[in-house]
Amino acid sequence: MSGISQLLDIGTGALAAFQRALTVTGHNLANVHTPGFSRQEAVFSERPPVDGNPGQVGTGVRVGSIRRPIDKFLEDQLLASHEQRGRFGAAQTVLSQIQSLFGDAGDYGIGTALNDFFAAVQDVATNPADVTARTVLLSRSGTLAGRFNQASAVLIEQRQAVDRHISQSIAEINDLTSQIAALNARIRDVQLSGQNPNDLLDERGRLVNALGALIDVTSLQNEDGQLTLFTGRGQLLVEQHHSYKLVGLATAGSGVVDVRYDPGGGSLISITSLISGGRLRGLLEARDQTIAPLLTSLDTLASEIVARVNLQHRVGFGLDGSTGVDFFSPTGTAANTMAVAITDPRRIAASSTAAGIPGNNANALLLRALQDTTFAALGTQTFSGYYGSLASNLGAATQTAQRDAAAQDILHDQLEAHRAAVSGVSSDEELVNILKYQRGFEAASRLIVTADELLRTLLDMKR
Amino acid sequence: MVRVADQQFYSSLFSDLQHTRGRILGAQEQVSSGLRVRKPSDDPSAFGEVVRHKASLSKTQQAIRNIQFSTARLDVADNALSQAGNLLARAKELAVRARSDTNTAAERAAIAQEVRQIHRQLVGIANTEVNGQTVFAGTRTDVSPFVITVGDTVVYQGNGETQSVEVEPGQLVQVTIPGDQVFAGPNTNVFDGLRDLLAALETNNGSGIAAGIATIDLALTQVSAAHGQIGAFASRLQASHETLLATVEVTQRILSEQGDADLAKAVSDLQRYQVAFEATSEAIGRILNLSLLPFLR
Numbered sequence: 001m002s003g004i005s006q007l008l009d010i011g012t013g014a015l016a017a018f019q020r021a022l023t024v025t026g027h028n029l030a031n032v033h034t035p036g037f038s039r040q041e042a043v044f045s046e047r048p049p050v051d052g053n054p055g056q057v058g059t060g061v062r063v064g065s066i067r068r069p070i071d072k073f074l075e076d077q078l079l080a081s082h083e084q085r086g087r088f089g090a091a092q093t094v095l096s097q098i099q100s101l102f103g104d105a106g107d108y109g110i111g112t113a114l115n116d117f118f119a120a121v122q123d124v125a126t127n128p129a130d131v132t133a134r135t136v137l138l139s140r141s142g143t144l145a146g147r148f149n150q151a152s153a154v155l156i157e158q159r160q161a162v163d164r165h166i167s168q169s170i171a172e173i174n175d176l177t178s179q180i181a182a183l184n185a186r187i188r189d190v191q192l193s194g195q196n197p198n199d200l201l202d203e204r205g206r207l208v209n210a211l212g213a214l215i216d217v218t219s220l221q222n223e224d225g226q227l228t229l230f231t232g233r234g235q236l237l238v239e240q241h242h243s244y245k246l247v248g249l250a251t252a253g254s255g256v257v258d259v260r261y262d263p264g265g266g267s268l269i270s271i272t273s274l275i276s277g278g279r280l281r282g283l284l285e286a287r288d289q290t291i292a293p294l295l296t297s298l299d300t301l302a303s304e305i306v307a308r309v310n311l312q313h314r315v316g317f318g319l320d321g322s323t324g325v326d327f328f329s330p331t332g333t334a335a336n337t338m339a340v341a342i343t344d345p346r347r348i349a350a351s352s353t354a355a356g357i358p359g360n361n362a363n364a365l366l367l368r369a370l371q372d373t374t375f376a377a378l379g380t381q382t383f384s385g386y387y388g389s390l391a392s393n394l395g396a397a398t399q400t401a402q403r404d405a406a407a408q409d410i411l412h413d414q415l416e417a418h419r420a421a422v423s424g425v426s427s428d429e430e431l432v433n434i435l436k437y438q439r440g441f442e443a444a445s446r447l448i449v450t451a452d453e454l455l456r457t458l459l460d461m462k463r
Numbered sequence: 464m465v466r467v468a469d470q471q472f473y474s475s476l477f478s479d480l481q482h483t484r485g486r487i488l489g490a491q492e493q494v495s496s497g498l499r500v501r502k503p504s505d506d507p508s509a510f511g512e513v514v515r516h517k518a519s520l521s522k523t524q525q526a527i528r529n530i531q532f533s534t535a536r537l538d539v540a541d542n543a544l545s546q547a548g549n550l551l552a553r554a555k556e557l558a559v560r561a562r563s564d565t566n567t568a569a570e571r572a573a574i575a576q577e578v579r580q581i582h583r584q585l586v587g588i589a590n591t592e593v594n595g596q597t598v599f600a601g602t603r604t605d606v607s608p609f610v611i612t613v614g615d616t617v618v619y620q621g622n623g624e625t626q627s628v629e630v631e632p633g634q635l636v637q638v639t640i641p642g643d644q645v646f647a648g649p650n651t652n653v654f655d656g657l658r659d660l661l662a663a664l665e666t667n668n669g670s671g672i673a674a675g676i677a678t679i680d681l682a683l684t685q686v687s688a689a690h691g692q693i694g695a696f697a698s699r700l701q702a703s704h705e706t707l708l709a710t711v712e713v714t715q716r717i718l719s720e721q722g723d724a725d726l727a728k729a730v731s732d733l734q735r736y737q738v739a740f741e742a743t744s745e746a747i748g749r750i751l752n753l754s755l756l757p758f759l760r
Contacts, residue, residue, distance in 0.1 A: 032469045039468075099502045104514050105722055106501065111514045115521035122525045126532045126628055129596050129604050351602070356624045359602030359639075365629060371522065372632045384518040392511030395503025402504060413478060417471050424468020431755045 007451040010060035014444035018437045020063045025433045028425045036206030038423035041067045068198040071422045079212045081412045083277030086213035088405035090282030095398040101151050102391040113144040118371040129358035134345035145338040148302045152336035162287045163257040167248040176211045177243035184226040185241035191225040216277030232274035235261045303333035316349025316363030483740045490733040493724035500722040509721045520714045529628040530700045533638040537697045543591045544690040554581045555679045568667040575664035582657045599642030608642045617654035619643045630703035645689040653682040
């Protein structure tokens with residue numbers, strides 16, 4: 001008797017095991033397109049045998065565990081790749097937008113406005129008494145100042161947009177770290193109860209990668225399955241079920257956002273210079289290493305143009321005999337405040353002498369000569385040479401960011417491919433598994449039917 | 464055995480398509496704009512060069528404009544001075560005829576009439592304007608430089624300054640001669656000479672007429688010297704003009720080499736990428752059918 005009931009027992013055990021395995025397969029197939037999902041495997045193992053004669057007798061199969069094949073090394077590389085991708089991607093986006101300021105290839109940049117300005121000065125030199133040429137010069141000067149104003153405004157607007165983006169990223173980081181801390185607690189509980197928290201681990205892995213795309217993260221896995229996360233120079237982000245907040249504070253004066261770390265004691269620590277990866281790094285780099293110097297350079301160029309043109313203009317004489325007059329507003333020494341001071345074209349000081357009005361053009365020629373003069377403040381370059389270098393530098397930075405981003409994308413794709421080879425779901429494989437487990441299930445059913453027939457045969461003997 | 468996961472499969476197909484699409488877009492931008500360097504990052508060093516070459520192109524084209532303006536003005540001066548020469552030659556001819564002592568006082572007075580005409584015409588020529596600006600006033604181009612006062616005396620109201628234009632950076636060419644140098648210059652005062660001749664004719668003064676002829680000779684030399692100077696200015700401008708035109712051509716070629724798209728290449732790239740895109744799409748269509756599923760029925 002015990003033999004037959006044992007047979008039934010083995011059959012039901014196998015039915016349950018194959019059903020469980022089919023469930024795992026179904027879970028895999030259902031999640032074939034879930035981002036961050038790692039395929040799971042039902043690991044079959046023998047049930048403990050029972051003692052018997054002539055020896056131990058097997059008791060069938062069970063699903064010993066549900067395994068989640070992952071490669072820890074690959075996961076770490078992927079996290080690093082997420083950081084780099086976030087960084088280069090953010091820098092590339094910001095820089096590409098700024099580039100539109102330099103429209104000189106299509107004749108609408110500051111360089112073009114500078115050329116037009118000096119060409120108009122030259123026209124005044126050729127026709128010093130002609131009010132039309134002077135009016136054109138005033139209008140060209142207005143365009144030049146306007147281009148500087150606009151470039152400066154666009155850059156400031158970009159900087160503010162980057163700051164908003166930084167604040168938003170900080171909010172996302174805080175959200176992610178608190179979610180990860182909560183998952184830590186749940187994963188620990190599940191593991192303590194002896195189970196594999198596969199799906200929770202996937203979820204946490206996904207969140208850590210998302211965090212890495214925002215800021216550099218170092219992770220340490222504890223024995224109880226909890227992750228400890230650090231950023232910057234060892235600043236704790238997540239420890240067990242605690243998360244630590246980042247705060248974005250507007251710096252007094254400049255108003256730019258400073259990233260601070262809140263260790264919990266109330267005093268905030270600035271970590272802006274410590275962040276080494278992720279979108280935050282890309283944004284900070286774009287803001288502090290491209291936009292800020294570009295703004296300074298534009299201001300330098302604008303103030304040099306204003307100072308030099310005014311200096312020369314003041315020694316000349318206008319058609320109305322005026323002298324000592326500033327051409328550009330002397331207060332407008334920054335790119336965003338540059339403005340033309342003269343409104344009456346007759347006050348343009350083309351003449352170098354009071355007696356030489358209106359035909360004397362010597363001062364206009366000297367003004368024009370500024371176009372070819374190199375200035376120490378501009379690194380011994382001419383106005384347009386300096387501007388050309390600015391554009392080249394921005395172009396090189398943008399190109400580097402674009403290339404880095406593209407290269408990182410390729411690397412990332414490769415890592416994802418490697419990860420998929422280890423942890424991804426292959427529907428063909430799962431379909432084969434379905435067939436396999438189905439056949440197993442059928443065989444187990446057959447076993448039960450056989451046991452049933454044996455029982456019936458025995459019962460029939462009694463009749 | 465390498466496992467190929469479904470996600471990897473789809474994402475690699477997708478990223479291949481994306482890359483090809485990106486390349487198509489780039490090639491298409493080049494074809495439609497005709498520019499290889501549209502923004503600094505397309506080629507940073509070439510962009511810097513484009514900015515610098517555009518500056519020098521603008522300067523060169525402006526210099527050509529200067530020359531065109533100034534050449535027009537020099538043409539007017541040139542024309543005025545050749546008329547002045549003709550008038551002086553006519554005055555001399557009249558004086559020579561009047562000098563002969565066979566002339567009566569009445570005949571000399573009649574000749575004086577014509578000489579007065581010449582005197583007035585010459586003043587008009589010396590006050591020639593271009594676009595409302597007088598040519599022989601130095602830089603006082605808003606006044607008529609020569610004014611007739613009492614007793615046919617002509618007074619110069621211009622100044623002694625000259626005007627120059629820039630033909631190349633830093634290279635100035637003088638384009639005006641102050642009227643006092645032409646008409647009241649180093650040799651003689653043309654108007655004073657004519658006035659004295661006029662007086663001699665009217666007072667029937669034979670030796671005065673002879674002195675007048677000598678003065679007119681000097682005046683002729685002086686005006687034709689100025690005429691020559693104007694011609695020299697014009698030829699300076701002309702020479703620069705030709706150099707500048709050549710420079711414009713070279714600069715434009717350099718700009719085009721650095722910044723323009725190689726259209727043949729861009730178009731063939733575009734076609735190549737389109738073919739690649741179609742091939743990838745085709746491959747996706749076929750690969751997507753590869754599954755165990757259809758066979759499990």
